[in-house]
Amino acid sequence: MNPNRRPDRRFWQVLAALSGLLLLWAVVTCLLLLSTLDASERDTVLSLLGGRMPLALMTLLFVLMLAAAGLNQLYRRYIVAPARLVDEARIVLGTDAERALTPQGDVENRALADVIAGFVEQRARLRADIAEQVRAASRNVEQERSRLAALMSELTQSVVVCNLDGRILLYNNRARLQFRALSDAPRLADGAELIGLGRSIYTVFDRKLVAHALENIGQRMQRGVASPSAQFVTTTRAGQLLRAQMTPVRSGDDGDSAISGFVLMLDNITRDFEEDSERDRLLLGLTEGSRASLANMQAAIDMLDYPDLEPAMRERFHGVIRDEVGAMSRRIRDLADEATRGLKARWPLEDMLGADLLSAATRRIEAVKGPRVQPDDIDATLWLKVDSFSLLQALAYLAERLADEYDIRVVMLRLVAAPQDNRAHLDLIWQGQTMSTETVMSWQMDAMTAGGERSPLSVRDVVERHGGEFWLERERVRHRAFFRFLLPLASEREQLDVATFVPQGSRPEYYDFDLFRATESSRELADRPLTELAYTVFDTETTGLNPGEGDEIIQIGAARVVNGKLLRQESFEQLVDPQRGIPAASIPIHGITPDMVAGQPTIDRVLPAFHTFAQDTVLVAHNAAFDMRFLQLKEARTGVRFEQPVLDTLLLSALVHPNQASHRLEAIAERFNITVIGRHTALGDAIVTAEVFLKLIPLLAEKGIHTLGQAMEAAQETYYARIKY
Amino acid sequence: MSSKILIADDEPNILVSLEFLMKREGFDVSVARDGVEALAAIREQQPELVLLDVMMPGKSGFEVCQEVRADDALRGVRILMLTAKGRDTDVAKGLALGADAYMTKPFSTRELVQKVREMLG
Numbered sequence: 001m002n003p004n005r006r007p008d009r010r011f012w013q014v015l016a017a018l019s020g021l022l023l024l025w026a027v028v029t030c031l032l033l034l035s036t037l038d039a040s041e042r043d044t045v046l047s048l049l050g051g052r053m054p055l056a057l058m059t060l061l062f063v064l065m066l067a068a069a070g071l072n073q074l075y076r077r078y079i080v081a082p083a084r085l086v087d088e089a090r091i092v093l094g095t096d097a098e099r100a101l102t103p104q105g106d107v108e109n110r111a112l113a114d115v116i117a118g119f120v121e122q123r124a125r126l127r128a129d130i131a132e133q134v135r136a137a138s139r140n141v142e143q144e145r146s147r148l149a150a151l152m153s154e155l156t157q158s159v160v161v162c163n164l165d166g167r168i169l170l171y172n173n174r175a176r177l178q179f180r181a182l183s184d185a186p187r188l189a190d191g192a193e194l195i196g197l198g199r200s201i202y203t204v205f206d207r208k209l210v211a212h213a214l215e216n217i218g219q220r221m222q223r224g225v226a227s228p229s230a231q232f233v234t235t236t237r238a239g240q241l242l243r244a245q246m247t248p249v250r251s252g253d254d255g256d257s258a259i260s261g262f263v264l265m266l267d268n269i270t271r272d273f274e275e276d277s278e279r280d281r282l283l284l285g286l287t288e289g290s291r292a293s294l295a296n297m298q299a300a301i302d303m304l305d306y307p308d309l310e311p312a313m314r315e316r317f318h319g320v321i322r323d324e325v326g327a328m329s330r331r332i333r334d335l336a337d338e339a340t341r342g343l344k345a346r347w348p349l350e351d352m353l354g355a356d357l358l359s360a361a362t363r364r365i366e367a368v369k370g371p372r373v374q375p376d377d378i379d380a381t382l383w384l385k386v387d388s389f390s391l392l393q394a395l396a397y398l399a400e401r402l403a404d405e406y407d408i409r410v411v412m413l414r415l416v417a418a419p420q421d422n423r424a425h426l427d428l429i430w431q432g433q434t435m436s437t438e439t440v441m442s443w444q445m446d447a448m449t450a451g452g453e454r455s456p457l458s459v460r461d462v463v464e465r466h467g468g469e470f471w472l473e474r475e476r477v478r479h480r481a482f483f484r485f486l487l488p489l490a491s492e493r494e495q496l497d498v499a500t501f502v503p504q505g506s507r508p509e510y511y512d513f514d515l516f517r518a519t520e521s522s523r524e525l526a527d528r529p530l531t532e533l534a535y536t537v538f539d540t541e542t543t544g545l546n547p548g549e550g551d552e553i554i555q556i557g558a559a560r561v562v563n564g565k566l567l568r569q570e571s572f573e574q575l576v577d578p579q580r581g582i583p584a585a586s587i588p589i590h591g592i593t594p595d596m597v598a599g600q601p602t603i604d605r606v607l608p609a610f611h612t613f614a615q616d617t618v619l620v621a622h623n624a625a626f627d628m629r630f631l632q633l634k635e636a637r638t639g640v641r642f643e644q645p646v647l648d649t650l651l652l653s654a655l656v657h658p659n660q661a662s663h664r665l666e667a668i669a670e671r672f673n674i675t676v677i678g679r680h681t682a683l684g685d686a687i688v689t690a691e692v693f694l695k696l697i698p699l700l701a702e703k704g705i706h707t708l709g710q711a712m713e714a715a716q717e718t719y720y721a722r723i724k725y
Numbered sequence: 726m727s728s729k730i731l732i733a734d735d736e737p738n739i740l741v742s743l744e745f746l747m748k749r750e751g752f753d754v755s756v757a758r759d760g761v762e763a764l765a766a767i768r769e770q771q772p773e774l775v776l777l778d779v780m781m782p783g784k785s786g787f788e789v790c791q792e793v794r795a796d797d798a799l800r801g802v803r804i805l806m807l808t809a810k811g812r813d814t815d816v817a818k819g820l821a822l823g824a825d826a827y828m829t830k831p832f833s834t835r836e837l838v839q840k841v842r843e844m845l846g
Contacts, residue, residue, distance in 0.1 A: 287811065288809045288810055288811070289809070291809035291810075291811065291829070291830040291831055292736065292739075292809040292830055294830065294831035295739060295807075295809065295830035295831035295832060296736060296738040296739045296742070297831075298831045298832070298833065298834070299739055299742035299743060299746065299834050300738070300741075300742050302742070302746070302833065302834035302835070303742050303745055303746060303834070306749070313745065316741055317741070317742065320738045320741060320742065323738060324738060418817070419817075420813050420814075420817055423814075423817075437788050437791045437792055437795070441788070467814070468814060469814040469815070469817060469818045471787075471818050471821060471822060472791075473821060473822075474795075484821070486814055486817060486818070
């Protein structure tokens with residue numbers, strides 16, 4: 001409403017009513033007066049007044065004008081002034097502006113204006129307060145984050161934090177270096193195909209191994225252990241031996257809230273273990289070899305004590321002694337050549353309550369469709385020192401073989417202390433048929449399989465990890481037989497942890513990353529929002545435009561987009577030897593000369609590394625059909641297939657801006673005001689494409705395209721989709 | 726009549742001494758140089774006592790021991806295991822598999838003779 005407007009309809013209505021009323025009064029008064037007069041008097045009055053009627057009308061008009069003037073005053077005071085106040089108040093309400101209200105109208109109206117002004121001022125103060133609080137809080141968060149980041153980067157141990165789906169949401173530099181050493185293609189992908197935000201830790205660790213460790217932690221938490229953690233050792237694909245210490249991340253502050261993720265502290269113990277094994281071997285050679293030699297010498301010397309020995313026999317015993325002394329000397333010399341460096345190491349074992357192990361074994365055996373498990377004699381107080389993962393595998397494997405090959409339907413588990421100090425017997429017992437010694441031997445030596453899973457280990461390996469023994473015993477009387485594992489007992493009892501339990505209310509919260517809340521959506525990939533997917537945005541440089549006619553890839557570059565952020569540090573860039581010439585005409589476009597690709601890996605090696613880098617992500621490229629064509633033509637030769645969904649920024653741009661003439665990458669980048677650096681290297685183009693893609697996502701949302709499925713479908717329908725490359 | 730003893734060991738350097746010793750102690754001695762040979766000799770000769778080395782080619786002492794114990798016809802055979810493996814787990818396994826006694830190398834021949842006499846007596 002305009003405060004300076006002309007009087008509105010209500011004003012005219014009131015004025016009209018007033019005029020009507022006056023007219024009515026005049027007419028009624030005249031009629032009443034006339035009705036009291038007789039006919040002659042009426043004529044006299046009418047003749048007297050007849051010519052003076054305009055005078056009466058004029059006074060009437062004058063009165064009406066006075067009334068209108070008065071009405072106008074009232075209207076301004078009681079209608080216009082509040083209306084203006086309303087307008088001003090609305091403006092203040094609708095904007096953040098802190099402006100004074102013009103005082104006007106009568107006293108009440110002015111008072112109302114003052115009150116509103118008070119509210120406005122109060123609002124401004126509150127706003128400033130909140131803003132200050134938010135600033136302070138985010139300063140704190142920022143500080144804590146950078147403190148955490150500094151702390152993490154200084155750690156000499158590698159740390160990886162994952163959510164329950166195994167997605168990495170935090171890692172430090174050390175971890176990155178370590179993963180680089182684990183990479184199958186360290187020179188190609190630099191370990192970035194293994195570690196990165198949002199990547200799955202299961203590309204490095206067996207999912208079941210991690211699940212098993214989490215389960216152990218869960219059991220410990222149920223028992224009320226203050227800081228439950230689990231440890232496991234695993235070999236990676238690249239043959240490295242990693243020790244991982246797992247600690248749960250709990251969502252709440254109270255001790256027994258649910259696990260929302262886990263922290264892994266990783267140690268590459270390959271070299272330690274190799275050294276230790278070597279040391280072990282030397283030591284064993286020395287002790288056992290020496291024992292035998294000493295025994296031989298001792299026996300021979302004892303024989304020499306007989307006084308009536310024939311000379312020939314005496315010479316034979318002398319020969320034995322000379323021989324063995326020589327052998328011992330050689331052995332010691334060999335050993336001295338290799339430095340002896342401390343004591344031998346064992347496979348790292350963890351303390352576990354025997355009863356926990358058996359209940360896990362029961363579940364495990366029954367889960368692989370092995371025989372039913374019944375408890376036999378179980379000493380619930382025993383704490384074992386075990387590598388529970390491999391030991392459970394061994395039990396499940398043996399039980400399954402018993403079921404498969406001897407039709408054993410029920411087995412029993414027994415755990416008792418062994419007569420030897422610090423050892424326990426873990427027995428897998430069954431009733432009925434038993435087997436030959438050869439069979440037991442081959443079961444021990446075969447690589448284990450259980451529930452269709454193959455393990456590289458044999459039962460013998462598992463037993464050796466524990467420094468234990470394994471054999472088959474028969475209880476003839478009871479018509480039973482059992483496999484016996486002789487296992488070490490834990491020396492320090494873990495129960496101590498329970499005693500030192502303290503409520504963890506004061507646990508500092510360093511971070512609150514979105515990925516903690518993200519759970520692997522059970523929805524189909526196609527139904528997931530574009531904003532929460534992980535993408536590999538890539539580009540290739542090629543010798544030409546016709547892959548079908550022998551053109552080849554000479555460079556692949558890719559960047560990752562996770563949770564709406566471009567991760568520049570997790571990129572992939574590799575030149576490829578095309579094993580053919582590079583046309584001189586194309587060199588100005590990509591700037592790659594034949595001597596740049598000489599000595600680079602061929603596509604057979606680069607494509608698998610890129611495939612690993614891109615796994616679990618959606619592929620994005622500009623004019624994707626072109627790049628995909630090159631990748632697909634290599635499928636047969638390299639054996640890798642890119643089966644994930646593909647998005648094309650060219651098609652998406654055409655979808656968002658259907659009226660633009662050009663959808664070349666440069667043109668789109670210019671429209672979005674994206675600074676282009678290093679274009680026409682594969683990685684440079686991939687990064688520009690990624691930035692374009694990130695700008696396209698909100699524009700697509702405006703068009704009602706939110707999910708991957710919708711984006712792919714809409715892209716299909718655009719005109720460009722019909723062009724065949 | 727003297728007791729029959731079989732010595733099974735793959736090392737000639739100990740065989741020569743043990744054979745000499747046991748013969749001198751008046752036993753009827755035969756020797757075997759690996760596990761398979763040892764098992765065949767036990768079946769054929771049914772010795773009263775076997776000095777059985779654990780680490781032998783062909784079949785280990787553990788296997789020989791287990792097979793002897795699995796055979797009811799060989800119930801009378803006593804087994805004394807000899808080994809250079811000193812770990813207590815090996816001792817436990819040997820005894821569990823049916824060895825009557827266990828000696829760790831090196832041992833004094835006097836103790837060995839004494840043990841053998843105890844076992845036969």
